[in-house]
Amino acid sequence: MLDPTLLTTLAVVAREGSFERAARVLHVTPSAVSQRIRLLEDRAGAVLVVRGQPCEPTELGARLCRHAQTVALLEDELRRDLPWVGGQEAGLVRSTVRIAINADSLATWFITALDAFSAEDHTLVDVAVDDQDHTGDWLRRGHVLGAVTSLAQPIQGCRSRKLGGLRYLATASPAYVQRWFAQGVSPAALAQAPSLVFDRNDRLQQRWVRRAVRKEVPLAAHRLPSTQAFVDACLAGIGWGMNPWHLVQGHLQSGRLVELLPGRPLDVPLYWQWATLPLPALERLGQCVQQAARAALVSP
Numbered sequence: 311m312l313d314p315t316l317l318t319t320l321a322v323v324a325r326e327g328s329f330e331r332a333a334r335v336l337h338v339t340p341s342a343v344s345q346r347i348r349l350l351e352d353r354a355g356a357v358l359v360v361r362g363q364p365c366e367p368t369e370l371g372a373r374l375c376r377h378a379q380t381v382a383l384l385e386d387e388l389r390r391d392l393p394w395v396g397g398q399e400a401g402l403v404r405s406t407v408r409i410a411i412n413a414d415s416l417a418t419w420f421i422t423a424l425d426a427f428s429a430e431d432h433t434l435v436d437v438a439v440d441d442q443d444h445t446g447d448w449l450r451r452g453h454v455l456g457a458v459t460s461l462a463q464p465i466q467g468c469r470s471r472k473l474g475g476l477r478y479l480a481t482a483s484p485a486y487v488q489r490w491f492a493q494g495v496s497p498a499a500l501a502q503a504p505s506l507v508f509d510r511n512d513r514l515q516q517r518w519v520r521r522a523v524r525k526e527v528p529l530a531a532h533r534l535p536s537t538q539a540f541v542d543a544c545l546a547g548i549g550w551g552m553n554p555w556h557l558v559q560g561h562l563q564s565g566r567l568v569e570l571l572p573g574r575p576l577d578v579p580l581y582w583q584w585a586t587l588p589l590p591a592l593e594r595l596g597q598c599v600q601q602a603a604r605a606a607l608v609s610p
Contacts, residue, residue, distance in 0.1 A: 327364025419606035474607025475577035506551030
């Protein structure tokens with residue numbers, strides 16, 4: 311049987327990213343943390359943490375972290391019903407549920423869900439950010455217990471619920487449109503005009519272009535891994551990009567931004583997938599996510 315103290319230490323190291331920060335959370339010395347991790351690695355017969363800045367769990371380490379997270383959530387629920395139940399780490403490290411979500415959902419509607427969840431549950435939430443086409447991989451590899459993803463098909467061991475569509479608009483400043491699209495939004499103009507991408511996984515601009523001009527167009531792009539930077543760069547006339555409707559509606563109404571092609575939104579369907587485990591905190595979080603999404607996203 312795995313020692314729960316060792317598992318808790320591993321989970322805290324993975325969450326905090328260093329032995330020193332984990333030691334502060336656990337109220338022990340960094341040497342004690344290192345000894346616990348070495349002992350757990352000896353028992354597992356494998357490396358569980360890649361030492362670096364930050365420290366990262368290996369694939370096996372991530373599985374054990376998820377196990378530790380699951381056990382902590384179950385024990386926390388038990389203590390909720392039976393306050394006299396304790397343990398060596400009880401009250402020392404609050405239980406955490408880790409999820410993966412796309413940056414635009416985090417910047418638009420997810421905080422409403424988190425607000426509702428935190429009002430009724432003291433469980434902490436650890437959010438990993440990735441493209442909606444890749445957050446499902448975090449769940450598949452066992453790094454998280456839930457994910458907002460574009461993947462509809464339930465991942466093995468998970469359930470899936472459709473949330474709705476996050477609406478994007480192709481936007482730019484009026485001066486930018488006059489400079490680059492004075493003759494209209496054509497394949498030739500799109501190939502020359504600087505666009506914006508979030509990271510190498512971001513394909514929204516390409517998807518919109520295929521729908522708009524019905525052909526593949528190679529796009530020159532600035533890479534800006536920030537939702538707010540996307541809006542700011544569009545306002546400054548640096549490039550055009552796909553921005554969530556929630557973040558640009560005021561700028562469109564004031565005329566500071568315009569749509570490249572009015573009436574041509576791109577709706578990205580989103581789903582909530584979560585591990586099929588008897589975790590009431592995860593169920594409560596999922597209910598809050600679905601409720602917030604219904605209020606903010608466009609209907610399926």
